[in-house]
Amino acid sequence: MSVPLDAMYDQQLRAALEAWQHSSTSRVVLATETGGWRFAFFRFDATTSDPQEAITGDFGVLSRDLVLQWAADKQLVAKLEYAAMDDVPHVSVNTELFAALLLASVPAKATKKAVQAFLKQRDALLEDMKRPNLPGEVINWVFARSAGICEFEGCPVELFRDNLSNYGYYGYLAHIVAAKPKGPRGDDHLSAELAQSPSNIMLCCDIHHRLIDKVDPDSFSRERLQGMVATRVNWRTNQAATLSYPIVHALAFIGDIAGRTTTYSQHDGRQALLAAHLTPVSERVAEYLLRDAQGGNDVNDPGYWANFLRVFRAQILHIHTAIRGDGAFGAQAQELAVFPLGNMPAMLLGGWLVGEARRVELFSFRRNPGTWVRPDDSEPAVKFEWTKPPDVKVGSHVLITLEITSEITDAALTAEMLNMSRIRIFSTTYGVDVVAPKEAMERFRNTCQEAWAYAVDVLHASEISICTIAPAAAIFALGMKLQSRLHPRIHMFQMAPKTLPFHAFTLDRHAISVPPHAPGSVLQLDAC
Missing domain, CATH: 3.40.1530 (hypothetical protein tt1805)
Known part of the structure; x- marks a missing residue:
């Protein structure tokens, strides 16, 4: 058996x-x-x-x-x-x-x-006491390399103080290749050669010291233990590098999508910031804003957006005030990092409120791997383009369609929209992750800037309607271009499945309103 x-x-x-x-x-x-x-x-x-x-x-x-x-x-x-x-x-x-x-x-x-x-x-x-004594320089080297933390994989135990906060050396200096040839992982030639080498010694807590030397030495090869030390060296190097990273205040604009709950992981947000060489201003990485997480809300019901404005009235005013500098996000943070994931009108509103008064690092949720961490920019470049309307009508009502996830065909628009001068902003390759790379996002934002400047400065649009089928970050980026004090009246439409778009809300220079403009359906941001 x-x-x-x-x-x-x-x-x-x-x-x-x-x-x-x-x-x-x-x-x-x-x-x-x-x-x-x-x-x-x-x-x-x-x-x-x-x-x-x-x-x-x-x-x-x-x-x-x-x-x-x-x-x-x-x-x-x-x-x-x-x-x-x-x-x-x-x-x-x-x-x-x-x-x-x-x-x-x-x-x-x-x-x-x-x-x-x-x-x-x-x-x-x-027994440790039977091994050759280690010079003080070697002991200090190992403790410095490990930052005083057990180097066994996954162990966070601090070994420079005890549970009463008395400081000292409380770890065990375990040999990877035993100091004696017949010891764990011992070698007839290397044991003597490496007996006092810092590269051959790892700092361990009591439990892991006994595990690798006395309980189960055979499961921990020389290569495996060396890999643990290398991982900790890499971790310490990365942690030291973060000291030079800019401090950012992170904002998570998270809401249910099509009635399905959307979540945001603070851990994933931290990973994305560190990968982008940014440091969050606090342990709680992101502040939640416009977070509609009640579940089951029907954003395709026109009445939803009137309720949305009532529910988030105080928070919208808070964002508006903070961005203007009267109560700036994060006293230490000169930069903002934004994680947007929610319904299209809410994302446009969030971008419009944030604007471009400060530098903003915008992250796009990558649906396929399920992470906020940006892919490297070596991926095939996606181009973003915009089109001028063939029939230029200066001072008229302009339609901007943002088509990143898929195309918006004429059949998806109302008859009134088809009569407007239309500017299309689109990607040469449709997809949910095309704006995720940093360089791709910058190219996209530049394209939005050009299209918006044409609509406002060349066409002198009296009003602008916006329809979008795009990732949340792309819609948020477009919203940031809609400068709150310089634009014509903006109408944001909800693209509903199996029906034509309907009017969600209107952005004026000093107010946000939802149809049918009944009492309570207008939020005044500041004095005219």
């Missing part, structure tokens, strides 16, 4: 052995490695001699005391047997064949003297 060798910490090892010790149906044999440090306890069926379990691990104070008493106790029914073997199995290896060889060697009753001799031999190979 398959009996893999299991590794345990000292307390677990003692508990297992105690259970075996009092079992009248078990035969227990301790196998130790001749001249080495490996050992394994085997439990056999007392009647059939079939192997049942095999355990090894940290032969510490608790399990030592138990085993030494067991060897000396003549009253126990389950006698402890002992055999010294040339080669004891590694952890997780199937021990069925070894178990048969162990019984064939005819184990003898364990004696306290034999167990003590093995423990002394094991200590000589594993």
Whole structure:
């Protein structure tokens, strides 16, 4: 039968052995490695001699005391047997064949003297105090390299202070290649050569020091431990680099899309900022704005937008005031970072409120990998273009269609819109992630700037209607171009499925309104 060798910490090892010790149906044999440090306890069926379990691990104070008493106790029914073997199995290896060889060697009753001799031999190979003393320079180098934190993968334990905040060296300096050839990961040539090399020593907490040196050394190869150290060096280097990153105040414009809840991960936002060489102003990465997360809201109902204006009245005024500088976002932050993901009219409104008074880093959610982290700019470049209307009507009502995710055909527009001078802003390749790369977003924003300047400065549009089928970040970017004090009246339309667009709200120089302009449907931003 398959009996893999299991590794345990000292307390677990003692508990297992105690259970075996009092079992009248078990035969227990301790196998130790001749001249080495490996050992394994085997439990056999007392009647059939079939192997049942095999355990090894940290032969510490608790399990030592138990085993030494067991060897000396003549009253126990389950006698402890002992055999010294040339080669004891590694952890997780199937021990069925070894178990048969162990019984064939005819184990003898364990004696306290034999167990003590093995423990002394094991200590000589594993104990830190038996290793060559490390120079202070090496100790300081390792602590500095690790930033005083355990270098085992995933471990955050600080080793420069105890739980009472007393400062000092509280870690263990574990050799990757053992200081002695017969120790864990030892080597006849490298052990002496690397015994005092900082590159061969990793800082560990007590648990992980025992794990890699005493509990389960065989599972942690030289290459694996070196990889852990390299990962921590890379982490420390990256953390140091963030000290030079600009501090930004992050805003998350998040809302339900088509009645489905949209979420924002603060962790993902932090990853995106760090990848863009930016530092968030606080631990809570982003401040939520215009967050419609009630679930089930029908944005395709014209009445929805009137309710939206009422619900977010105070927050819209807060954004407007903060952007103007009376209550600026983040006293330390000169820059804004924006994470937009929501319905089209709300995204245009958010961009219009933020504008371009300050530098804004705009992130686009990448739907396919599900991340805000920007792709590198080596991806194939997508071009953005805009078209001039064939029939130029100066001073007329202009229609701007933003077509990034897909094309907006004439069939998707109202008869009134088809009579307007139309400016199309589109990408040469349609898609949900085309504005995600930083350079692509900059090209897109420049295209929006050109199209908007043409509509306002050349066509002198009296009013502008906007229809969009685009990623939220693209719509937000377009909204940023609609300067609040310089533009004609802007009408934002909701593109509803299987029906023509309907009017969501209107942006004036000093007010936001929703049809039918009943009392309470107008939000005044400031004095005219």
